[in-house]
Amino acid sequence: MRILISNDDGYFAPGLAALASSLSQFADVVVVAPERDRSGASNSLTLDRPLSVKRAASGFHYVNGTPTDCVHVAVTGFLPHRPDLIVSGINHGPNMGEDTLYSGTVAAATEGFLLGIPAIAFSLAGRHGNFDTAAHVAAELVQRFIARPFARPMLLNVNIPDVPLAELGSCEVTRLGRRHMAEPVIRAQNPRGDTVYWVGPVGPEQDAGDGTDFNAIRRKQVSITPLMIDLTARDQLGEINTWLNP
Incomplete structure (x- = not known):
């Protein structure tokens, strides 16, 4: 089993090291990750300059680009x-x-999913740093995948409660919850007296009921959400057709 590992926190992140260490015990693992923290980069590709891949002392490879760049370069050429x-x-x-x-x-x-490869994203839902718990869950799910591969490529979003392993519950298949709008930006001045804006914190949970990822994490359950990429609002196709052709 060949596994490509990436992240958005950078090749030096403790979560990446924990994941690679856990999965390398039973799989052929290669790490290609961003050279710096690219949290919030979403699905952006770097198209205005060339990208380079370098090898760190840890054996991990790092790219001067986004998380999407890392996977794209790795799969399609590196x-x-x-x-x-x-x-x-x-x-x-x-x-x-x-x-x-x-x-x-x-x-x-x-x-990876768009390139036709099954893919799983793992996140530790907290700031306490129980990466050993998350790495344990990741290893279990990947081993399950090895034993019973998906019939077709799937994209899974896995969130793991930030608790000691002894306090962790079971796994639940969930849907995405919803938040209210984000909090306002934070206005400040830089040393030159220019006005600058920091993006504010996320808004409070709006839809966090039964079956949501928020609800599972609150109850110390592992949340597993299958994602899809088709953004078509199918229930609005008829309405837009009528709007165009009254």
Whole structure:
């Protein structure tokens, strides 16, 4: 089993090291990750300059680009063999609800999925740093995939409660929840007296009921959400047709 690992926190992130260490015990693992933190990069590709791949002392490879760049370059040119699975993470912080649209962690997995490869994004839903718990969950799910591969490529978004392993619940298949709008930007001045703006924190949860990723994490359950890429609003096709042809 050949596994390509990437992330958005950078090749030096502890979550990446924990994930690579865990999966390398039973799979052929290659790491290609961004050279710096690219959190929130979403599915952006670098098209205005060339990209380079370098090797760190850890053996990990790093790219001067986005998480999507990393997977795209690795799969379409850098690696000598096509991976059997793309794994992204372990992100330091949750990727739930609309966060998945901005997440570089999810974007790295998405790029693999778009290239026809099964992909899983792993995120630690908290800031306490229980990466050993998340790595344990990742290893279990990847081993399950090896034993029972998907019939067709799938894209899974996995969020793991940031708790010791002894406190962790079971796995639940969930849907994405929803948040309210983000908090306002934070206005400040830089040392030159220019007005600058910091993006504010995410808004509070709006839809966090039964079956959502938010609800599962609140109950210390592992949230597994299958994602799709088709953004077509199918229930609005008829309405737009009528609008165009009254």
